[in-house]
Amino acid sequence: MKREILQLGHPLLRQRSREVTREELATPEVQALIFDLIETMRAENGAGIAAPQVGQLLRICIAEVHENPRYPSMPALPLRVWVNPVLHVMSESPRVCMYEGCLSVKGLRGRVTRPARLVVESWDREGAHQRDEFDGPLAAVAAHECDHLDGVLFVDRAESRTLVFLEQFEAFVPQEDRVLVLND
Ligand code: ZN
Numbered sequence: 001m002k003r004e005i006l007q008l009g010h011p012l013l014r015q016r017s018r019e020v021t022r023e024e025l026a027t028p029e030v031q032a033l034i035f036d037l038i039e040t041m042r043a044e045n046g047a048g049i050a051a052p053q054v055g056q057l058l059r060i061c062i063a064e065v066h067e068n069p070r071y072p073s074m075p076a077l078p079l080r081v082w083v084n085p086v087l088h089v090m091s092e093s094p095r096v097c098m099y100e101g102c103l104s105v106k107g108l109r110g111r112v113t114r115p116a117r118l119v120v121e122s123w124d125r126e127g128a129h130q131r132d133e134f135d136g137p138l139a140a141v142a143a144h145e146c147d148h149l150d151g152v153l154f155v156d157r158a159e160s161r162t163l164v165f166l167e168q169f170e171a172f173v174p175q176e177d178r179v180l181v182l183n184d
Pocket of ligand 1: 148
């Protein structure tokens with residue numbers, strides 16, 4: 001079932017979500033939440049979504065990226081479900097500087113700089129331990145989703161002068177400036 005996505009200004013988007021226990025994860029309610037997050041993300045063409053965006057303050061987020069000719073530098077990512085994720089940034093990580101958007105900040109983009117090399121340690125939807133390593137723009141996707149679990153939105157991290165509405169983004173932000181990996 002597609003759920004309503006809370007929009008910027010809703011106080012639940014600003015709360016810290018709490019850890020999920022293995023017992024909770026196995027309940028039909030939490031399994032349905034994960035299913036609904038997937039359905040909602042896909043219906044809205046998002047690259048990811050986190051439980052607080054549908055009003056559930058649990059540390060669960062998901063991501064999925066399809067290859068898109070409009071974003072040639074963004075690799076594909078098969079569906080990932082991260083329960084209780086912890087991010088480990090690799091030392092001397094390059095940075096990825098990318099225009100981000102968010103299903104909870106409809107119509108707005110802004111440029112955010114984040115570490116490009118990190119590991120996400122988490123459980124999968126059955127509670128098995130998993131480890132995902134990223135090197136490149138997908139690291140920013142993972143970090144964006146995990147930020148939601150601490151009440152942080154991309155607008156908090158964006159350079160304010162780069163904020164741009166979607167229509168103007170398409171018109172004025174050159175393709176080559178949309179995703180950059182900085183090695184210096
Ligand atoms: Zn978001």
